[in-house]
Amino acid sequence: MIGNLETRVCYQKEKKKTFRIGGCKEVKYTLSVLVENHPGVLSRVAGLFSRRGFNIDSLAVGVTEDPTISRMTIVVNGDDYIVEQVTKQLNKLIDVIKVKKLNPKEAVERELALIKVNANSQTRSDIIQITEIFRANIIDVSKETLTIEISGDEDKIEALIELLKQYGIREVVRTGLIAIERGNKVISKSKSEEDD
C-alpha cells in the first residue's frame, strides 16, 4: 500500500453521499498501464495514487517487448467511482500511453513469491512434499531453512503461505501481480480518439 490516506478515502466516500448517486462497493481491480520508459515515471504514478487518496494493493513494473515502453500492473482496491477516477487521472499523465482495466475472466494473472521457511531434519521432507503439491520449487537449502519459489494467482500463494506458517516463515518476498489478456488480444500502444 503506497501512502496511508484513510482520511482522504473517507472524504471521497462522504462526498459520494452528498454529490453523487449510487452505491460504493469495494472490489479489486487489475489495471494494465503502458508507460514511456522514462526515469521518474514510477514516482509520477505512485505520487498520483497517494495524492488523490487511492490505495494500491500492488504495483509491478517491467519493460515490454518494445524497450521504450514499460508496462505496469496495478491492483487497486475501490469502487467504480475510484477506479474510473484512477483510470482518468492516469490517462492525464503525459508519460502514460494506455490504461486498460482487465476483466479477470479474460486475463491470466500471476504473482511470484519467494518464501524462506524454517526446516530441520524432521520437517524438511514434509515441506518438500507440500512444495511438490503446489508445483513450487525449492531454490535454496541450508541447515535450518528452505527457500521456496512459487508462482501463481494470489489465492495459491496465500494457501501455500498458510500451510508453511506452522514451520515458521522467516521471510516472504512477493513481486505483486502481473496480468495479461487471454487469446490473441493485445493492448494497442497508440492513444486513439475512441479511448476516452
Next chain:
Amino acid sequence: MKVKMTVARAMVEVLKSEGVEIIFGIPGAAIYPFYDALYSSDIKHVLVRTEQAAVHEASGYARTTGKVGVCVATSGPGATNLITGIATAYMDSVPIVAITGQVNSSLIGRDVFQEVDITGATAPFTKHNYLVKDPKKIVKVLKEAFYIASTGRRGPVLIDVPVDIQLQEIEFEFTAEIDIPGYKPKEKGHPLQIKRAAEAIENSQRPVVCSGGGVIASGASEELRILVEKQKIPVISTLMGIGSIPTDHPYYLGMIGSHGQKEANLALRQADLLIVIGARLADRALGDTKITENMKIIHIDIDPAEIGKNVDTNIPIVGDAKQVLSEINKRISERKDFWAQEIKAQKKEIKEDDKLRPYDVLKEISRAYNGDYIITTDVGQHQIWAAHNVYIKEPGTFITSGGLGTMGYGVPAAIGAKFGRPDKEVISITGDGSFQMLLQELATIKREQVPVKIVLFNNTRLGMVYELQKRKCSGRFIATCLDGNPDFMILAKAYDIQSMRIDRKEQVKEAVETMKNFKGPFLLEVIINPEEPTIPH
C-alpha cells in the same frame, strides 16, 4: 540545416520560434548561461523581485493574450519560490512554461549549494515537467513543453536544465512534428452525446447553464451567447467563468456558490437540467446546493477526468467548449419563454446610505470605464466584492486566482496583463492583506514604468478570516488584525507611484476620475469599515 550552438542559445532560439516576446524572471548562478544567451536576443526580460511574482506575471500575460507565459528562475530557492505561482496556474489551467536552472548534472542528488528536486516537488501541480539530462533533447523538450502547455486543458509545464547542460554545444536543428504517444487531447465532442445533449436541452423545462473558466479559455463566449439566447437559458457562472458572458446580459444571474449571488444559487436549485461547461464544480462553487437525482446534468469539458469527479453526469461530453457548443447550436430550436424571469426580477439593488462602501467604488469604476479594462483581483473580501459588482463586458478581462486562492496574485497579474495588452487599461483590485503578500512588485512597476492602476481596499484586516472568526469563533479574533500596516501613501511615494486615499463616499467619483485620467501607475486607497461584510445582508 544544422548549426553548432550551446544548449542555452538553442533554448532562446526555440523560445523565439514559439513567438515568445517577453519573459519574467530572476537570474542566478544555475541559469546564467541562459541569461547570457538572452542578452543577444530581442526577447524582453522583466526583472521581478521574487520568483512567485514571475509566474503570476506570466499568468496575467497568458490570460490576456492567449499565448503561453514564460518565466525563469535559478535552482534551489529560485525554483521553490516559483511553486505557489505554478500551483496557482495549474488550478486555473493557465498555459505557462517555467524554466529553472539546476546544479551541475554530475552533482545532482548530493545536496550541493542551491540544489532542490524541483521536478519532484512540482509533479503534483504541473501538467508535465522535464529534467533535461541529454543536451541533444533540449529542442524536443522545449517544443513539447509549449505544445503541452497550450493544448487540451492548458496548464503549466516546468523544464529543469542543469547549468553544465546549458553550456554544452549541440548541433541545433528544429525537430519537425511533435509526437507524444501518451498525449492526444480530444477537441471534438462525440456526435451521439451532442445529439443527446441537444435533445435534453429541448426537452427541459428549467435549463440552467453553468459557465466556467473553460468557456473563456476555449474562446466559446459567442457560441455560449447563441445557445442561451436561442433557448432562453439563464446563465450562472463560477468565479473563473465571470465574463464568459457580459455581466449585464439579460440572462446572466451571477456567480454561484458559497460566496455567490442569491439569484444564481436559486436558479441552480430550481433547474431540471444543468449544463456545466468548462467547470469542475468544486466545493466553493456548489456551496450548500445539493445536486439531486431529479436534476439532469450535461457536462462539457476538455479534461475527461473532470467529468464525474465532483458531480454525477448524465450526458458527458469530452471536447473543446467552442466546438461542442457550435455543434449543439446547430441542433436546437428557439424557445419562447425565459423561465427564470421571476428570479431575475428578485435582484435587489443594495440599499444606499451615506457610508463609503466597496461597491460604491466598484460601481463607479464600472460606470467610468464602461467595461473597457482588464480587472485583476487578489483573494479575499475584495475579490468577492469585485466578482459581484464590477461590470465585465468581454471574456478574459476578469483575471483572478479562482482555484488556489492565492493572495498576492492580483498586482503581478496586472503587470503581466499590461505587458500583454498595453492598449487596455489594467486595474488591480486588492485588499491590504493580499497587497502586502507581493508588495515588492511595486519595484517592477517602477522599473518598467508599467501604468497599472491599483485600487486598494484597506480595512486593516484579513477580512474574510476576520468575518469567519466573527461567525464561527464567536468573535475570538486572532491574527486577523493588520495593525502593522504601513502608510500606503508614503509607500507609493517611495516607488514613485502616484496615489490618493479616500474615506468618504462623496470622494469616490472624483477619485476614480483622477485615476482614470492619470497616465502612469496609480494607487487608490479606499478606507473600508472592518465590519463591512463580504456579501451585503
